[in-house]
Amino acid sequence: MDPLIFLIQVLNGVQYGLLLFLVASGLTLIFGILGIINLAHGSFYMVGAYLAFSLTEKLGNFWLALAGGIVIAVAIGLALEWLVIRFLYRRDHLYQVLLTYGLILIFEELRSLVWGDDVHGVPVPPVLDFSIPLTDTLSYQVWRLAISAICVAIAFGMYWLIQRTRLGMTIRAGAHNREMVQSLGFDIGLLYRLVFALGVALAAAAGMLAAPVSSVFPGMGNQVLIISFVVVVIGGIGSVKGALVAALLIGLADTFGKVLVPQLASMVVYLLMAAVLLWRPQGLFGRA
């Protein structure tokens, strides 16, 4: 492979990986801290993409739509936690899987009622709608680079929030021992509600950012859900750092898998997962 093409493929892999991280970080957060297996996570990604489509059309500006969409996503997260999720914390994983699977079906139907079954596109924000030529034939869309930059910024933001702030400290403590934090006088219910809403907002934000390069279509969340679980499992359940490393690994494995071993393209990421789990059953950064 030509060295320049090789570098471009690395860029493709990293770019895909960072977007995966954004989706998977919410999933691993909700699992790691709340202990909830949230199958509806892909639906939040889809809702985000559809919100980006509707709001961009109504407001005429992608950035306003992004801000508005995140507010709506947080509201959905808070409401869902209060309505259903809070009854699941002490329940077996089977109940969580059943309930969140039900949510997938509900969101799919709602999507069909509100937006219909058509495929939609979202225009790239005009400021970033240009490309940088890389070779004689190939250019790189600046919006893709912008998505990566936003993902890196969010990764740093999350690290700072969880490791460096008082709120983050309480959240971490709550994940270790719910009762102790509660008896120390913290409103653990509210804390959990915030974390769930944050997870929903992260998935929706990923959907919104991806909408201009992806398209907006029914069932788009399901594809993302499966690969997000792979990321979470490889990275170690509940580890945000693990999710970042795993997402980058998968992005690169998927990219080079398609190019170098096309016959195995559909299996490469799962082979990677199997290999990691054989070596470290708890995932790369999971607690044993």
Place this chain on the structure above:
Amino acid sequence: MKQENPISRRRFLQSAGGIALAASPLGAPFVMAQGAPLKVGLMLPYSGTYAALATAITNAFKLYVGEKGGKLGGRAIEYVPLDDEAEPAKAVDNASRLVNRDKVDVLVGTVHSGVQMGMVKVARESGVLHVIPNAGADAATGAMCAPNIFRTSFSNWQTIHALGKVMVDKGHKSAAWISWKYAAGEEMFASFKEGYERAGGKIAKELWLPFPNVEFQALITDIAAAHPDATACFFAGGGAVKFVKDYDASGLKAKIPLYGNGFVTDGTLKAQGASAQGMYTTLHYADGLDIPKDKEFRAKYAKAYNLQPDVYAVQGYDAAQLIDIGLSAVKGDIKASKGIVAAMEGVTIDSPRGKWKMSRAHNPIQDSYLRQVVGEQNKYVAVAWKALEDPARGCKMLA
């Protein structure tokens, strides 16, 4: 797996209801020349990704039946709709349910090729009259062809065979191919390659993604590195939108032009926006066809559903036309299957897409149009291949 029980609960309730209705004053219309209405099973993906296609087919089918006063071949129609969810694993069960439990007289469906193969199996075993309004699996009118199975849409082979010649004529001597690695994608590639190589073109690179993966960037980079004269592709729905946009955003569109069959740009143009402009595709239908029947059909459809019809609607309309012709020949007697098949074989259908003839393998012999994307339309440019007939490889009816 087959349900042979002649009186299922639902059927019992239906007949009980029928008797009650007949006994009441409202039941007067029950007495008709041919007795009970003709049961038409509509097995289509009413939910999920293909829901819009299922709706278009059903709308147009009912539009034709409406034009005939609610009848086909003089028989009143009772619809038995069933959502097949585009789920191949349930295909045989669903189709047998319609045939054995609901006792449909005609089985119409479906969209997804995988589901189609299950329906074809049931149709072959039961002998029920089966009309396919979309799914393009070559085998349905190829190796699996049967006297009672007809198609009013296309074979996958037909959708892209003419494209190779078009590309060579435009000076593209080498081409990259990209599609999903599944049955439809592979059938279309085989057909494209056959047509392209015969016209003197050379396949420079074959690229495949697992279905329905939409991460195209790695393969688009591969195309850029390979420097072919042009690229030919097949994707549909959300994947088609994303691929065409990604291809354009990578700057390839201007240097390595993109071609495909019509599914890449049908029903997706609004979402593809500027990225699809100017793209050439082949298909058996187009916008701006100067055909009176098409203009009439479009006006009627738009009036009835407040929506522009598409290629799927045309295929659904023709399915109803075909059944009407078959049944009319035997005065509505669905039991006279020999007479129905004889009438449907070799018939010429006056379709909105232009007149087409039913082949000996029961697939349309139809013109393949070259279209170009202009605004939100797939504008007719020329006839790319006059009366293109599927080779129907492996069909025993041709022997």
